[in-house]
Amino acid sequence: MATGKSVKRKKKNRVLTSGQVHVQATYNNTIVTLSDTNGDVIAWSSAGLSGFKGPKKATPYAAGVIVRNLLEKVADCGLREVDVFIKGVGSGREAAIRALSAQGINILSIKDVTPIPHNGPRQRKPRRV
Numbered sequence: 683m684a685t686g687k688s689v690k691r692k693k694k695n696r697v698l699t700s701g702q703v704h705v706q707a708t709y710n711n712t713i714v715t716l717s718d719t720n721g722d723v724i725a726w727s728s729a730g731l732s733g734f735k736g737p738k739k740a741t742p743y744a745a746g747v748i749v750r751n752l753l754e755k756v757a758d759c760g761l762r763e764v765d766v767f768i769k770g771v772g773s774g775r776e777a778a779i780r781a782l783s784a785q786g787i788n789i790l791s792i793k794d795v796t797p798i799p800h801n802g803p804r805q806r807k808p809r810r811v
Contacts, residue, residue: 698724700790703782707750707772711739714778716746716764724759727752731775745774749781756758763788769795 701724704715716725727748729739740743753761764787770776783789 692793696759698756698761698810700763701761701765703764703766703778705745705766705768705770705775705778706768707745707768707770707774709740709772711749711776712744712745712774714752716752716761717774725752725755727755740772742773742777745777746764746781747781748774749778750785753782753785753787761787763790765790765796766792768792769797771796 694720698718700719702717702719702721704717706713711729713726713728715723717723729744729748732744732751734741734744734747739746764782766779766782766789768779775803779789779792
């Protein structure tokens with residue numbers, strides 16, 4: 683079955699007026715994903731894909747560039763309004779939202795979906811000196 687030739691899938695050109703933007707902002711990187719209202723991924727972009735390396739990937743400037751690259755990919759979809767879901771504690775959180783609104787996208791809601799541990803795993807035994 684593996685003949686060595688890569689199969690190029692045809693990209694669906696769909697019209698999309700509203701969608702969801704998921705921003706994952708960690709200490710090391712920022713990833714922005716655009717999906718439709720069902721959650722099916724349409725396009726994504728990250729700091730590494732945009733050409734940033736090392737500690738520059740987690741900067742607010744990189745987050746703005748990522749959003750611009752993402753919206754260039756889906757320029758023909760006709761996207762107008764989005765719901766934003768933010769996960770993580772990195773410095774690209776606010777910058778990604780600001781870049782979205784600066785590009786003329788109407789932001790309907792912003793929701794923080796950062797996972798919070800409820801007590802977490804079992805703690806270590808106390809150290810005896």
